[in-house]
Amino acid sequence: xxxVSQDPRHKITKRGQNVTFRCDPISEHNRLYWYRQTLGQxxxxxxYFQNEAQLEKSRLLSDRFSAERPKGSFxxxxxxxxxxxxxxxxxxxxxxxxxxxxxxFGQGTRLTVV
Amino acid sequence: QKEVEQNSxxxxxxxxxxxxxxxxxxxxVSQSFFWYRQYSGKSPELIMSIYSNGDKEDGRFTAxxxxxxxxxxxxxxxxxPSDSATYLCAAPIKGSGYQLIxxxxxxxxxxx
Numbered sequence: 001x002x003x004v005s006q007d008p009r010h011k012i013t014k015r016g017q018n019v020t021f022r023c024d025p026i027s028e029h030n031r032l033y034w035y036r037q038t039l040g041q042x043x044x045x046x047x048y049f050q051n052e053a054q055l056e057k058s059r060l061l062s063d064r065f066s067a068e069r070p071k072g073s074f075x076x077x078x079x080x081x082x083x084x085x086x087x088x089x090x091x092x093x094x095x096x097x098x099x100x101x102x103x104x105f106g107q108g109t110r111l112t113v114v
Numbered sequence: 115q116k117e118v119e120q121n122s123x124x125x126x127x128x129x130x131x132x133x134x135x136x137x138x139x140x141x142x143v144s145q146s147f148f149w150y151r152q153y154s155g156k157s158p159e160l161i162m163s164i165y166s167n168g169d170k171e172d173g174r175f176t177a178x179x180x181x182x183x184x185x186x187x188x189x190x191x192x193x194x195p196s197d198s199a200t201y202l203c204a205a206p207i208k209g210s211g212y213q214l215i216x217x218x219x220x221x222x223x224x225x226x
Contacts, residue, residue, distance in 0.1 A: 031212070040122075042202050042216025043158065055211050091157055101146050101163065101212060108157040 002026060004106035006092050012112045013082055020078045021109045025094030032075050033103060034067055035091040043091055049075060082113045117142045120203050120217035129226050133190040137203030137217055140184070147186045149177060150202040152219065158202055162188060193224045 005024040013019050025032050030051050035043035046065065048056040051072035064082075069075040079086055089110050093103040117140045127133040137147070146165045150158035164170045164177040164186065178187040190197055200219040206212045 033213070035214075040218065042118075042204070042218050043214070045213045045215070048211045048213055050211065056213055089157070095212065101165075101206070102148065102160055103212070103214065104160060105150075105157040110155075 004092055004094050004104055006090075006106035006109050008109055009107060010110050010112075012114060015084060015113055016081055018078065018080045019082060019111065020076055021090055021092075021111075022074060022076050023092030023094075023106060024074045025092070026096070026104060028096060029094035029104075030072065030097045031095040031103075032069060033093045033095070034075070034077050035093065037089045037091060037108075038087075046077070046090075079111075082111075084113045087111055087113045115140045116217075117207065117215045118203055118205055118217040120201075120220050122218055122220060124221040124223050126223045126225055127193050129193055129195060129224055131193055133193045133197065133222055133224070135188040135190075135201050135203075135220050135222065136185060137187070138185045139203075139205055142208055143205035143215060144208050145179075145181060146206055147177070147179060148204045148214070149175075149186075149188045150204060152200045152202055154200075190222075195224045195226055198222060198224045 007022045032049045034046040037043040047067045049069040064080045067077045089108045091108045092106045095103045149162040152158045162177040164179045170177045174191045176189040202219040203217040204214040
């Protein structure tokens with residue numbers, strides 16, 4: 001499968017715990033995005049990487065959230081001290097170089113904080 | 115005005131008819147538009163993109179862009195029950211690294 005891959009698909013955690021999600025983009029794509037989506041809403045931008053550099057980060061992203069993309073390949077998104085309001089679908093998308101504007105999404109990680 | 119707006123629906127269309135989905139946008143977005151389909155509990159799937167004024171057809175799908183009126187549409191011909199989903203309109207924020215801003219989506223129901 002050469003699409004965007006996310007792991008895990010589902011995560012249930014207790015409030016206050018830390019969680020980490022992984023995204024493996026399409027192999028030739030150098031741009032990677034994280035979005036969050038809650039029920040009945042469109043996705044909300046969290047952060048953007050070009051290769052290993054984190055170029056944009058949403059102002060809505062609290063300091064409990066951190067993302068990395070070491071070596072410009074896979075990316076991780078960590079949420080520290082989770083809160084019930086963090087419950088959402090976390091989506092990763094990748095986009096190729098060369099000006100191609102289309103972004104392709106992974107299957108998402110559904111986080112439930114109890 | 116929100117950057118990208120859609121009617122949340124639901125829009126109910128008989129099987130075999132044309133479904134028409136609309137999206138309006140503000141000056142804050144770049145004029146590249148994407149239609150994504152999202153089934154319940156699944157991630158968005160890109161179905162159409164459009165960058166120029168006019169129509170773009172792909173199978174049963176036609177995207178229409180009207181820059182003067184700042185709206186973009188998606189038409190689905192010969193609607194099938196499998197087309198029942200939420201359709202999301204997205205566009206990049208100007209000056210960003212192609213950060214997409216999204217409408218809330220229109221729920222489409224195709225009635226057999």
